[in-house]
Each structure stands twice: as structure tokens, then as C-alpha cells.
Amino acid sequence: MTLNELVHAVGGRVITDPDDVRDFCHDEHSYVKPGRPCAVVIAESAADVQAAVRWAAEHRVPLIPRGGGTGIVGGTATTDGCLVVSLARMTAIKELSPQDELAVVEPGVINADLDRAARAHGLMYAPDPSSYETCTIGGNLATNAGGLRCVKYGVTRDSVLGLEAVLADGSLIRTGRRTVKGVTGYDLTGLLVGSEGTLGIITSATLRLRPAPKHPPVTVAAEFSSLVDAAEAVWAIVRASVGPSLLELMDRATLEALDDWRHIGLDAKTSAMLLCQADGPDAAAAAQVMAECCTVNRAAVVAVSDDEAEAAQLLDVRRMAFTAIERMGACLIEDVCVPRSKLPEMFAAVERIAAAYDLAVPTVAHAGDGNLHPVFVFDRGLPEIPRAVWDAAEEVFRVALDLGGTLTGEHGVGTLKRHWLGAELGDATMAAQLAIKNALDPLGIMNPGKAI
Ligand SMILES: Cc1cc2nc3c(=O)[nH]c(=O)nc-3n(C[C@H](O)[C@H](O)[C@H](O)COP(=O)(O)OP(=O)(O)OC[C@H]3O[C@@H](n4cnc5c(N)ncnc54)[C@H](O)[C@@H]3O)c2cc1C
Secondary structure, rough: OHHHHHHHHHOOOOEOOOHHHHHHOOOOHHHHHOOOEEEEEOOOOOOHHHHHHHHHOOOOOEEEOOOOOOOOOOOOOOOOOOEEOOOOOOOEEHHHEOOEEEEEEOOOOOOOHHHHHHHHOOEOOOOOOOOOOEEEEEEHHOOOOOOOHHHOOOOOHEEEEEEEEEEOOEEEEEEOOOOOOOOOOOOOHHOOOOOOOOOOOEEEEEEEEEEOOOOOOOOEEEEOHHHHHHHHHHHHHHHHOOOEEEEEEEEEEHHHHHHHHOOOOOOOOOOOEEEEEEOOHHHHHHHHHHHHHHHHHEEEEEEEEEEHHHHHHHHHHHHHHHHHHHHHOOEOOOOOOOOOOHHHHHHHHHHHHHHHOOOOOOOOEEHHHHHHEEEEHHHHHHHOOOHHHHHHHHHHHHHHHOOOEEEEEOOOOOOOHHHHHHHOOOHHHHHHHHHHHHHHHHOOOOOOOOOO
């Protein structure tokens, strides 16, 4: 096997220095022990990606695609001798069409950069993970990322029209369309979205843009002395069918972490805070209904505001939640999602499990989607995730599945959750998934050991 062939094939954009390679070995989840890659290819075009994949296929080398490295399930963790393909330099917005409300972009475009470009035309790119200033569109597609606005505008999959991807044999395929509808052939776009780099490397995407809201949003911030009451309020808001554009929940431990760091003026009696927003022409009326749902469910404080600066400040605080919690210690960030009618039961279970295992488990939720992030905090000095944390996390998974939920709402399976996949999918579905994987990646070189 000669790396010179690879260097020659991709025009020299290959890193082999062990010190430099180290920066590309893991994502935000630091408890998966990375192996040492043979090299990192800094791709600048689909042709570079094809050359890297062909070289890897010829030499049976595992390939790890990498975007912004903000994933939290070990999806970009390296193995010894693997080849990392970084898409972070492919940052062109190749087309932005206000007429057809779409954009064609390379995979390394930062999520928030695309949204800003769209806003200049009165449009927006709706999916907005909290990491939107650092994660890439390629990573968002590979994980089918969600975000704060998804309660109204859908997750990444709902904003994808078509893709270009390099398959495991180096061939370049185009999937989907640029029309509003279209059903030709199997839905390979849907298959690639959320496949975590295990079926192909995405080199371009045709994405749906939407009109940016014309009216300023109206925001409701409600404080509760009971977490389960806050969850009941979410379910009441969902039932009221007023179409919130944002519905986020933070528990007491999360608010304390934020207060320690950013001094948000947390009241001693507050156990949970709900942030709701409406952004349509009837935003004021919708916000009023949401405020009433909070009051009826025993909110201690309910504030309604149409001040955009104040709303932006509140959302910034919410987006800082993970970073604030990470100041408390090492973290295992979980991602269960349940039918929204089951939110009160799920929150109650997380509280019960945290107490039973005597663990700090601050929980923040894209509550309008039924998506909870219980964060298991433990001593930073420990060499690995302690058994008690895994046992508690497993109980959380079990409750979520029993309530008709799923192991991961948006972060993906990565290396972290493969162990539990069978419990959700069952044998026959697992076999169908493996058949797809084997058909598209017979050599098993595409991000092996991840997602399935
Ligand atoms: C502070 C913080 C907040 C977060 N908030 C959210 C949130 O609100 N919602 C949410 O969904 N996630 C969230 N995340 C998780 C993370 O940001 C998302 O999973 C994001 O989509 C990852 O994008 P990335 O570019 O960093 O991808 P990476 O971490 O580089 O990669 C993620 C996965 O995608 C694969 N991949 C990357 N690029 C490609 C490509 N071009 N082709 C094929 N496969 C590829 C990788 O192999 C890996 O399996 C958060 C993370 C942090 C640190």
C-alpha cells in the first residue's frame, strides 16, 4: 500500500504527520478511544473524494467521512490505519435560487452560513442544530440533524431535495430532484440522509429554502416549580394546535449550570423553564394560547414578549445549555425521543432514574418534538464512562422504548448506541438494514463500526 499514490491522486492535500492527524480523530464525544489513521485527505472536490475512496477500496482501508466534528456519538472516531476524508474545505454555496426556493451547496458549508445567505433573499434554511455556527451541512445530512425550529419546519430530511454522493466503489451518484415533488426510483436521498457515512460520502446537496417569517416572533417564557408540570404544559400546547415555531424545555440542573456560568438570575423555586415561540401572522394570538396552557399547568411565572432582542438573548442561553453543563464534569449526552403525549411520564422517569443512581442528569429538551437530552454528568478524571452511568442510561432507553419512543431523535447511533440498536429494531429489520449496507458497501469500508 502506498500513500504516495493517494497523495498523487488528490493533488497533495493529504496529511500524514501524526501530530496534525490527531485533530481529526474524534468528535465532541471524547470517550471513544480513537485509533491512528494512516492519513487525512482534505477534499476540495467530488473528484478528490472519488480518488480517496477508490484508493481505500483498492487497499481495503476503512474510510471515515468528517464534517465539523461536532457530533456527540463517536461517529467520526477513527480506527487504526483508517483514512479520514475531511469535507470541511468544500464550502461553496454553488447556487441560491430565490425563484425556486432552493440552494445547491457543498457539504462543508456551515449551517448558519447557509441560513445567513438565504436571509439576504428573504428566505431561510430551517434546520438549526444548537451547534449551527460550527456544524456542516454534510454532517447534518449524515445525522439527519434536528434543532430548535424543527417543531414547526421539520428536521434536515424535510429540507433535502437531492444529493450527490460517492459510493464505496468510487462511483458518483445523483439522487432526488430539484422539483417540489418527484417519485422516480427508490428514495436514495432518504436512505443517505441519516446514514452516518456508512453508505456513501455526500459531496453536494440540493436543499429546500423557505420564506423567512415576515412578522417578528412572539416569545413566551414560563417558569414551573415542577418539571412534570412543565412537560404537561408542552403536551397541552401541542394539543392546542397553534403551531409553535419553538418549544424548548430546560430542567433545574440545566438552569443552575447556566446560572453558575452566565448568571441568569435563577429563582430558588424554579424547577423548569419552558421557552415557546410563534412566528406567523397570528403569532400574538398563538403566544397567548401557549401562555394560557402554561398557566393552567401551574406555571409560577409566565412572560410574553415581542421584543426580538430579548427573544434572541433567551435562545442564545438555550443554545449554550450543553456548554454550560460540560463545565460540571464529563458528560454522556443522551437523545431519546417519545410520543409527545408521553413527555410527562418520560421526564418523571428521568428524575426517578437520576435519583436512584445518585447521578446528576441535567435534561434539556426539544420538547415540542418529544426529544429529550438527559446529560449524565460524571467525574472528569475517570478513564472511561462508569458502569452506573451506562446502567442508568440503559434504563432511560428502556423507558423510552416502552413508551413507544426511540433511542435517538437527532444525534444518531455512532459508536455509542450500536449496542442497543437491536432492542429497538428487532431481528428482521436489522437483517434488512444489513442487507442494504452489504449491497452498497460489500467491502465494509464506509465508516465501519458506526450506526448499524
Ligand atoms: C453544543 C452542541 C449542540 C448540538 N446541538 C444539536 C442539535 O440541536 N441538534 C442536532 O441534531 N445535533 C446537535 N448536536 C450534534 C452535532 O452538531 C450534529 O450531529 C451535527 O449534524 C454534526 O455535524 P458535523 O458537521 O459536525 O458532523 P461530524 O461530527 O463531522 O460528523 C457526524 C457524522 O456524519 C458523518 N459525515 C460527516 N460529513 C459527511 C459527509 N459529507 N458525507 C457522509 N457522512 C458524513 C460522519 O462520518 C459522522 O458519522 C450538537 C452538538 C454540540 C457539540
